[in-house]
Amino acid sequence: MAALPPARHLLRAKDLADARYAEPLAVADLAAAAGLSRAHFSRAFRQAFGESPHVYLLTRRLERAASLLRTTDRPIARICFDVGLNSLGSFTTSFTRMYGRSPAAYRAAYPPAADYALVPGCVLRAYGRPQHRTFREDGADGPVIG
Protein backbone atom coordinates (compact mmCIF):
# COMPACT_ATOMS: atom_id res chain seq x y z
CA MET A 1 0.00 0.00 0.00
CA ALA A 2 1.33 3.36 -1.01
CA ALA A 3 2.05 5.96 1.62
CA LEU A 4 0.09 9.18 1.75
CA PRO A 5 1.31 11.94 -0.56
CA PRO A 6 4.24 13.72 1.09
CA ALA A 7 2.46 16.97 1.91
CA ARG A 8 -0.99 15.61 2.76
CA HIS A 9 -0.58 16.27 6.51
CA LEU A 10 0.43 19.87 5.82
CA LEU A 11 -2.72 20.35 3.77
CA ARG A 12 -4.73 19.55 6.90
CA ALA A 13 -3.16 22.58 8.57
CA LYS A 14 -3.91 24.77 5.54
CA ASP A 15 -7.50 23.56 5.46
CA LEU A 16 -7.82 24.32 9.17
CA ALA A 17 -6.65 27.89 8.56
CA ASP A 18 -9.15 28.20 5.70
CA ALA A 19 -12.04 26.84 7.74
CA ARG A 20 -11.42 28.43 11.14
CA TYR A 21 -9.53 31.66 10.38
CA ALA A 22 -12.18 33.58 12.39
CA GLU A 23 -11.22 31.83 15.61
CA PRO A 24 -8.17 32.69 17.70
CA LEU A 25 -6.04 30.20 15.77
CA ALA A 26 -2.32 30.23 16.30
CA VAL A 27 0.54 28.50 14.55
CA ALA A 28 0.58 25.93 17.37
CA ASP A 29 -2.97 24.88 16.45
CA LEU A 30 -1.99 24.48 12.80
CA ALA A 31 1.06 22.46 13.81
CA ALA A 32 -1.15 20.17 15.89
CA ALA A 33 -3.45 19.62 12.90
CA ALA A 34 -0.45 18.53 10.85
CA GLY A 35 0.85 16.36 13.69
CA LEU A 36 4.21 18.10 13.82
CA SER A 37 6.20 20.01 16.40
CA ARG A 38 5.85 23.74 15.99
CA ALA A 39 9.43 24.39 14.91
CA HIS A 40 9.47 21.58 12.37
CA PHE A 41 5.98 22.48 11.16
CA SER A 42 6.78 26.07 10.25
CA ARG A 43 9.75 24.96 8.19
CA ALA A 44 7.84 22.15 6.46
CA PHE A 45 4.84 24.36 5.73
CA ARG A 46 7.01 27.04 4.24
CA GLN A 47 8.80 24.50 2.11
CA ALA A 48 5.50 23.05 0.83
CA PHE A 49 3.51 26.22 0.24
CA GLY A 50 6.15 28.89 -0.18
CA GLU A 51 5.22 30.99 2.83
CA SER A 52 5.12 30.62 6.58
CA PRO A 53 1.96 29.39 8.32
CA HIS A 54 1.74 32.74 10.09
CA VAL A 55 1.71 34.60 6.78
CA TYR A 56 -0.75 32.14 5.27
CA LEU A 57 -3.20 32.70 8.13
CA LEU A 58 -2.79 36.47 7.93
CA THR A 59 -3.38 36.61 4.18
CA ARG A 60 -6.35 34.28 4.53
CA ARG A 61 -7.86 36.66 7.10
CA LEU A 62 -7.16 39.68 4.94
CA GLU A 63 -8.65 37.96 1.90
CA ARG A 64 -11.81 37.23 3.91
CA ALA A 65 -11.85 40.85 5.10
CA ALA A 66 -11.56 42.08 1.50
CA SER A 67 -14.40 39.79 0.52
CA LEU A 68 -16.59 41.16 3.34
CA LEU A 69 -15.69 44.73 2.35
CA ARG A 70 -16.83 44.00 -1.21
CA THR A 71 -19.97 42.05 -0.44
CA THR A 72 -21.38 43.38 2.87
CA ASP A 73 -22.03 46.71 4.55
CA ARG A 74 -20.61 45.59 7.89
CA PRO A 75 -18.57 48.28 9.65
CA ILE A 76 -14.84 48.00 9.06
CA ALA A 77 -14.06 47.50 12.76
CA ARG A 78 -16.48 44.62 12.90
CA ILE A 79 -14.98 43.02 9.81
CA CYS A 80 -11.58 43.18 11.47
CA PHE A 81 -12.86 41.14 14.43
CA ASP A 82 -15.03 38.90 12.25
CA VAL A 83 -11.98 37.57 10.42
CA GLY A 84 -10.12 36.75 13.62
CA LEU A 85 -7.91 39.82 13.97
CA ASN A 86 -8.03 41.74 17.22
CA SER A 87 -6.31 45.05 16.55
CA LEU A 88 -7.97 47.54 14.25
CA GLY A 89 -4.71 49.46 13.91
CA SER A 90 -2.65 46.51 12.74
CA PHE A 91 -5.53 45.32 10.54
CA THR A 92 -5.58 48.67 8.74
CA THR A 93 -1.80 48.66 8.39
CA SER A 94 -1.61 45.09 7.08
CA PHE A 95 -4.57 45.55 4.76
CA THR A 96 -3.19 48.74 3.29
CA ARG A 97 0.18 47.09 2.75
CA MET A 98 -1.33 44.10 0.92
CA TYR A 99 -4.05 45.78 -1.10
CA GLY A 100 -2.39 49.12 -1.71
CA ARG A 101 -5.25 51.09 -0.19
CA SER A 102 -7.07 51.37 3.11
CA PRO A 103 -10.09 49.16 3.88
CA ALA A 104 -12.43 52.14 3.36
CA ALA A 105 -10.84 53.10 0.04
CA TYR A 106 -10.85 49.45 -1.06
CA ARG A 107 -14.56 49.16 -0.30
CA ALA A 108 -15.30 52.36 -2.21
CA ALA A 109 -13.43 51.07 -5.27
CA TYR A 110 -15.45 47.86 -5.55
CA PRO A 111 -19.18 48.18 -5.99
CA PRO A 112 -20.95 44.95 -5.01
CA ALA A 113 -20.27 42.77 -7.98
CA ALA A 114 -22.76 40.36 -9.45
CA ASP A 115 -19.80 39.42 -11.68
CA TYR A 116 -18.69 37.00 -9.01
CA ALA A 117 -22.05 35.33 -8.70
CA LEU A 118 -21.29 32.14 -10.61
CA VAL A 119 -17.73 31.55 -9.52
CA PRO A 120 -17.51 28.95 -6.75
CA GLY A 121 -16.61 30.36 -3.35
CA CYS A 122 -13.58 28.12 -2.98
CA VAL A 123 -12.18 29.55 -6.23
CA LEU A 124 -12.68 33.14 -5.08
CA ARG A 125 -11.03 32.27 -1.80
CA ALA A 126 -8.01 30.74 -3.46
CA TYR A 127 -7.51 33.26 -6.24
CA GLY A 128 -8.47 36.31 -4.18
CA ARG A 129 -5.80 35.80 -1.55
CA PRO A 130 -3.36 38.71 -1.60
CA GLN A 131 0.32 38.35 -2.34
CA HIS A 132 2.18 38.87 0.91
CA ARG A 133 4.08 42.16 0.87
CA THR A 134 6.51 43.45 3.42
CA PHE A 135 8.64 46.54 3.54
CA ARG A 136 11.54 44.14 3.05
CA GLU A 137 12.15 44.14 6.78
CA ASP A 138 12.56 40.37 6.58
CA GLY A 139 14.84 40.52 3.55
CA ALA A 140 12.68 37.99 1.71
CA ASP A 141 12.18 40.18 -1.34
CA GLY A 142 15.64 41.64 -1.40
CA PRO A 143 17.61 41.98 -4.62
CA VAL A 144 19.35 38.96 -6.04
CA ILE A 145 23.10 39.37 -5.90
CA GLY A 146 25.40 37.69 -8.35
Added chain:
Amino acid sequence: MTIKIATAQLWVHDQEVALDFWTNKVGFEVRADVTLPELGNFRWLTVGPVGQDDISVCLMAVPGQPVMDDQTREQVLDVVGKGFANAVFLSTDDCDAAYAELSGRGVDFVDKPEDRPYGRDCGFRDPSGNQIRLTQLFELPNQ
Protein backbone atom coordinates in the same frame (compact mmCIF):
# COMPACT_ATOMS: atom_id res chain seq x y z
CA MET B 1 -22.41 15.36 -33.99
CA THR B 2 -22.16 15.69 -30.23
CA ILE B 3 -19.29 15.66 -27.78
CA LYS B 4 -19.92 14.84 -24.14
CA ILE B 5 -17.79 14.41 -21.06
CA ALA B 6 -17.45 10.70 -20.32
CA THR B 7 -14.61 10.34 -17.83
CA ALA B 8 -12.35 12.72 -15.97
CA GLN B 9 -9.22 11.62 -14.14
CA LEU B 10 -8.17 12.11 -10.55
CA TRP B 11 -4.68 11.24 -9.36
CA VAL B 12 -4.92 9.15 -6.20
CA HIS B 13 -2.14 7.90 -3.96
CA ASP B 14 -3.78 4.55 -3.32
CA GLN B 15 -6.57 3.05 -5.42
CA GLU B 16 -7.94 0.84 -2.63
CA VAL B 17 -8.22 3.78 -0.25
CA ALA B 18 -9.77 5.89 -3.01
CA LEU B 19 -12.22 3.14 -3.95
CA ASP B 20 -13.37 2.78 -0.35
CA PHE B 21 -13.78 6.53 -0.02
CA TRP B 22 -15.67 7.11 -3.25
CA THR B 23 -18.00 4.13 -2.90
CA ASN B 24 -18.56 3.65 0.83
CA LYS B 25 -18.35 7.28 1.93
CA VAL B 26 -19.42 9.39 -1.05
CA GLY B 27 -21.82 6.73 -2.32
CA PHE B 28 -20.64 6.40 -5.92
CA GLU B 29 -20.85 3.07 -7.76
CA VAL B 30 -18.04 1.22 -9.49
CA ARG B 31 -18.24 1.52 -13.27
CA ALA B 32 -15.11 -0.34 -14.28
CA ASP B 33 -12.45 -2.19 -12.37
CA VAL B 34 -10.07 -3.89 -14.74
CA THR B 35 -6.52 -5.01 -14.02
CA LEU B 36 -4.29 -5.66 -17.02
CA PRO B 37 -1.37 -8.03 -16.32
CA GLU B 38 0.10 -7.32 -19.74
CA LEU B 39 0.47 -3.66 -18.73
CA GLY B 40 2.26 -4.30 -15.46
CA ASN B 41 -1.01 -4.82 -13.58
CA PHE B 42 -2.29 -1.42 -14.59
CA ARG B 43 -5.72 -0.99 -13.00
CA TRP B 44 -8.41 0.99 -14.80
CA LEU B 45 -10.78 1.97 -12.01
CA THR B 46 -13.73 4.25 -12.56
CA VAL B 47 -16.59 5.28 -10.30
CA GLY B 48 -19.61 7.45 -10.88
CA PRO B 49 -22.71 8.88 -9.32
CA VAL B 50 -25.79 6.66 -9.14
CA GLY B 51 -28.30 7.85 -11.72
CA GLN B 52 -25.79 9.48 -14.03
CA ASP B 53 -24.53 6.57 -16.07
CA ASP B 54 -22.63 8.45 -18.76
CA ILE B 55 -20.12 10.26 -16.56
CA SER B 56 -17.39 8.69 -14.45
CA VAL B 57 -14.30 9.60 -12.52
CA CYS B 58 -11.16 7.56 -13.15
CA LEU B 59 -9.21 6.92 -9.94
CA MET B 60 -5.74 6.81 -11.43
CA ALA B 61 -2.79 5.57 -9.44
CA VAL B 62 0.28 7.76 -9.80
CA PRO B 63 2.52 5.47 -11.87
CA GLY B 64 6.23 4.87 -11.58
CA GLN B 65 8.64 3.83 -14.31
CA PRO B 66 8.35 3.68 -17.27
CA VAL B 67 5.39 6.07 -17.36
CA MET B 68 6.86 8.52 -14.90
CA ASP B 69 10.37 8.74 -13.62
CA ASP B 70 10.62 8.53 -9.85
CA GLN B 71 11.22 12.22 -9.41
CA THR B 72 8.13 13.13 -11.43
CA ARG B 73 6.07 10.62 -9.48
CA GLU B 74 7.18 12.23 -6.24
CA GLN B 75 6.34 15.65 -7.64
CA VAL B 76 2.87 14.56 -8.70
CA LEU B 77 2.18 12.96 -5.31
CA ASP B 78 3.46 16.08 -3.62
CA VAL B 79 1.26 18.41 -5.68
CA VAL B 80 -1.78 16.20 -5.09
CA GLY B 81 -1.02 16.13 -1.36
CA LYS B 82 -0.78 19.91 -1.28
CA GLY B 83 -4.29 20.07 -2.72
CA PHE B 84 -3.22 21.76 -5.94
CA ALA B 85 -3.76 18.97 -8.45
CA ASN B 86 -7.45 18.30 -8.96
CA ALA B 87 -10.93 19.43 -8.04
CA VAL B 88 -14.29 17.82 -8.67
CA PHE B 89 -17.51 19.80 -8.54
CA LEU B 90 -20.56 17.76 -7.59
CA SER B 91 -24.16 18.90 -7.50
CA THR B 92 -26.99 17.85 -5.24
CA ASP B 93 -30.63 18.73 -4.76
CA ASP B 94 -30.16 19.03 -0.99
CA CYS B 95 -26.82 20.26 0.28
CA ASP B 96 -27.63 19.97 3.98
CA ALA B 97 -28.97 16.44 3.68
CA ALA B 98 -25.94 15.39 1.64
CA TYR B 99 -23.61 17.00 4.18
CA ALA B 100 -25.34 15.18 7.04
CA GLU B 101 -25.25 11.84 5.28
CA LEU B 102 -21.63 12.03 4.13
CA SER B 103 -20.46 13.38 7.49
CA GLY B 104 -22.17 10.42 9.12
CA ARG B 105 -20.08 8.12 6.95
CA GLY B 106 -16.88 9.81 8.04
CA VAL B 107 -16.22 12.27 5.22
CA ASP B 108 -14.01 15.03 6.55
CA PHE B 109 -15.51 18.34 5.46
CA VAL B 110 -13.35 21.44 5.24
CA ASP B 111 -16.32 23.73 4.52
CA LYS B 112 -19.70 23.28 6.11
CA PRO B 113 -22.82 24.15 4.08
CA GLU B 114 -23.06 27.87 3.41
CA ASP B 115 -25.09 30.09 1.12
CA ARG B 116 -23.30 31.55 -1.89
CA PRO B 117 -24.66 33.77 -4.61
CA TYR B 118 -25.02 30.72 -6.87
CA GLY B 119 -26.30 28.21 -4.35
CA ARG B 120 -25.60 26.45 -1.11
CA ASP B 121 -22.45 24.40 -0.96
CA CYS B 122 -19.91 22.62 1.16
CA GLY B 123 -16.52 21.09 0.50
CA PHE B 124 -14.39 18.12 1.46
CA ARG B 125 -11.17 16.45 0.40
CA ASP B 126 -10.61 12.92 -0.72
CA PRO B 127 -7.92 10.93 1.11
CA SER B 128 -5.26 12.01 -1.39
CA GLY B 129 -5.98 15.73 -0.98
CA ASN B 130 -8.18 16.36 -4.02
CA GLN B 131 -10.75 19.08 -3.41
CA ILE B 132 -14.40 18.17 -3.86
CA ARG B 133 -17.22 20.73 -3.82
CA LEU B 134 -20.81 19.72 -3.31
CA THR B 135 -23.27 22.37 -4.48
CA GLN B 136 -27.00 22.81 -4.51
CA LEU B 137 -27.39 25.34 -7.29
CA PHE B 138 -30.10 27.94 -6.98
CA GLU B 139 -32.33 28.35 -9.97
CA LEU B 140 -30.89 31.16 -11.97
CA PRO B 141 -32.78 33.59 -14.15
CA ASN B 142 -32.46 33.07 -17.91
CA GLN B 143 -31.97 29.35 -17.61
